Amino acid sequence: MATGTGAVSTRLVANGAAGSARLQQAALDLAQAMPRLALEARQVASTAMHGLHGRRRAGQGENFWQFRHFVSGEAADSVDWRRSARGDSLYVREHEWDAAHTLWLWVDRSPSMALVSSLAQASKIERALVLCFALAELLVRGGERVGLIGLVRPSAQRAIVEKLALALLASEPAATGLPERQALSPRSEAVLIGDFLGDPGELAATLAAVSSRHARGHLLMIADPVEETFPFAGRAELIDPENGTKFLAGRAQDLKAAYESRLAGHREAVRDAARRHGWSVTLHRTDRPASQAILALHPLLRQDARA
Template sequence: MVKVRVLDTTERAVGNRHATGALDLARRLPRLAIEARRIAATAAHGIHGRRQAGSGEAFWQFRAFMPGEPAHRVDWRRSARDDERYYVREREWEAAHTVWLWIDRSASMGFSSALAQAPKVDRAVVLGLALADLLVRGGERVGHIGLTNPQASRSIVDRVAEALAADKGAPADLPPPLPLAPLTEAVLISDFLTPAPRIKDAIERMAARGAGGHLVMVLDPVEETFPFEGQAVLAELEGPQTLRVGDAGSFGALVRERMAAHRDAIREACARRGWTFAVHRTDRPASEALLSLAARIAERDAGMAGARIGAGT
């Protein structure tokens, strides 16, 4: 029987002042940041930056104000014309080279089995920080949705990690579904064990103005294979429900079928908007997911650049 465990609230918590567990995420962040830098440095060979030179002074457009941004960025004159939201005045370089990260730290991300190299939340944090480091090395601006502004600082790993540690809010299972500016990209890292219609709605809203995106579904190998036999009790990590299963072997076939259908629904929702979707299992190295993700970002940007050149000829 494969052993499994679920990180408790303290171990998953970031910025919890009352956390005393030796394995709480805030205490693991320095180690995860070091691991992220190491992986990013390994992946950086052969990956080149995409940013083009420019003055960066020209007005590009207005975009919706994002949670976590400083209030002084709000354009109050433009915002006064809309009763529902605030707006930020973007310059051209801000709009053209911004990647928004979002790392899921909700309850289901605390799952880990003996087959995994790390809990899902740890792997998601490492992958997100490593990608931020890699993108900044390539000349990009990176921000975490709801926590940090986009920036091209070489200390991006520390800044995002510090923002995660300072976050006192209750972790959500999906990012705020706010429209992102055109020519920006979103990278969402989660297990996406959320009803597919909610995921589709979040993608539609974030991509409404033409932003690109990439979803990385982080799963424990047990969640895909369900290698159990005999009687079992299943517990919902996001709620109090439990389910007693008399024949786990037969039940596993249903789990695998529904998981495949769920992945297909997410993949279809991504394809509708030209977003990419990939599954990463925590029994595989984080570097594999990072290289694959970086390649998808580069491929999409090459396609966008070609489209712009074609439109201008």
């Protein structure tokens, strides 16, 4: 992204020897911030719970959930004859789904996620981690099993936030900014959290691999407000945080229209890659409360896989 001479400031990661030192310092800063991020995630989860409903669904279980109308073609022994005798329609007794759901989380920790402007509440990586931990907390409270792709096997432990945080601190970030291309089991769901500013073709290939056994998934796209609005004017130095490439613009405002057009095209390519594999895309800006992203994403997780 960009850093300029105007009122908006950014912190970015560069390459070379200085970039390596900054990456090490960023890792240290993140390690020190983990307890604070875990606490914030639990606060977000508690706030979001007031606006959320349970994840009950029909399935093979013992607990009665609801009656529904009989559908032509179903087996006759599925009819609840006692309930049907009260009226002129046939009814089927549905039970609550008892099997624990498996959700896989993943967080992009590539250099571009270090971006934080003066317009944002937090850096993209910090917000992504808070959302990851908050989702894990909410889902485990709801009886689901949660894991980290490539790092942590699914678990319903109450201390899931600490478990995920320790695993992330002990691992190296993926150089590609995408998770490893492993097929997830059927009936599982994945939530990938990142900025997804890389090659949409690489993203499409990753989604194809992850969902190849009919796993469902969701992209939670994190954006700093400067990435959305490009509020730069006058002389501005534009920096690629992934490789340190720099470009000095004499009149940054002249680039705004072209930048917005290119960003819109990239976002559409990301959404197209997601649509091809039945994934959803949710955009979240770091100048907005983290709970907004949870409230937007949670209903998508509750949808029946047949939908």
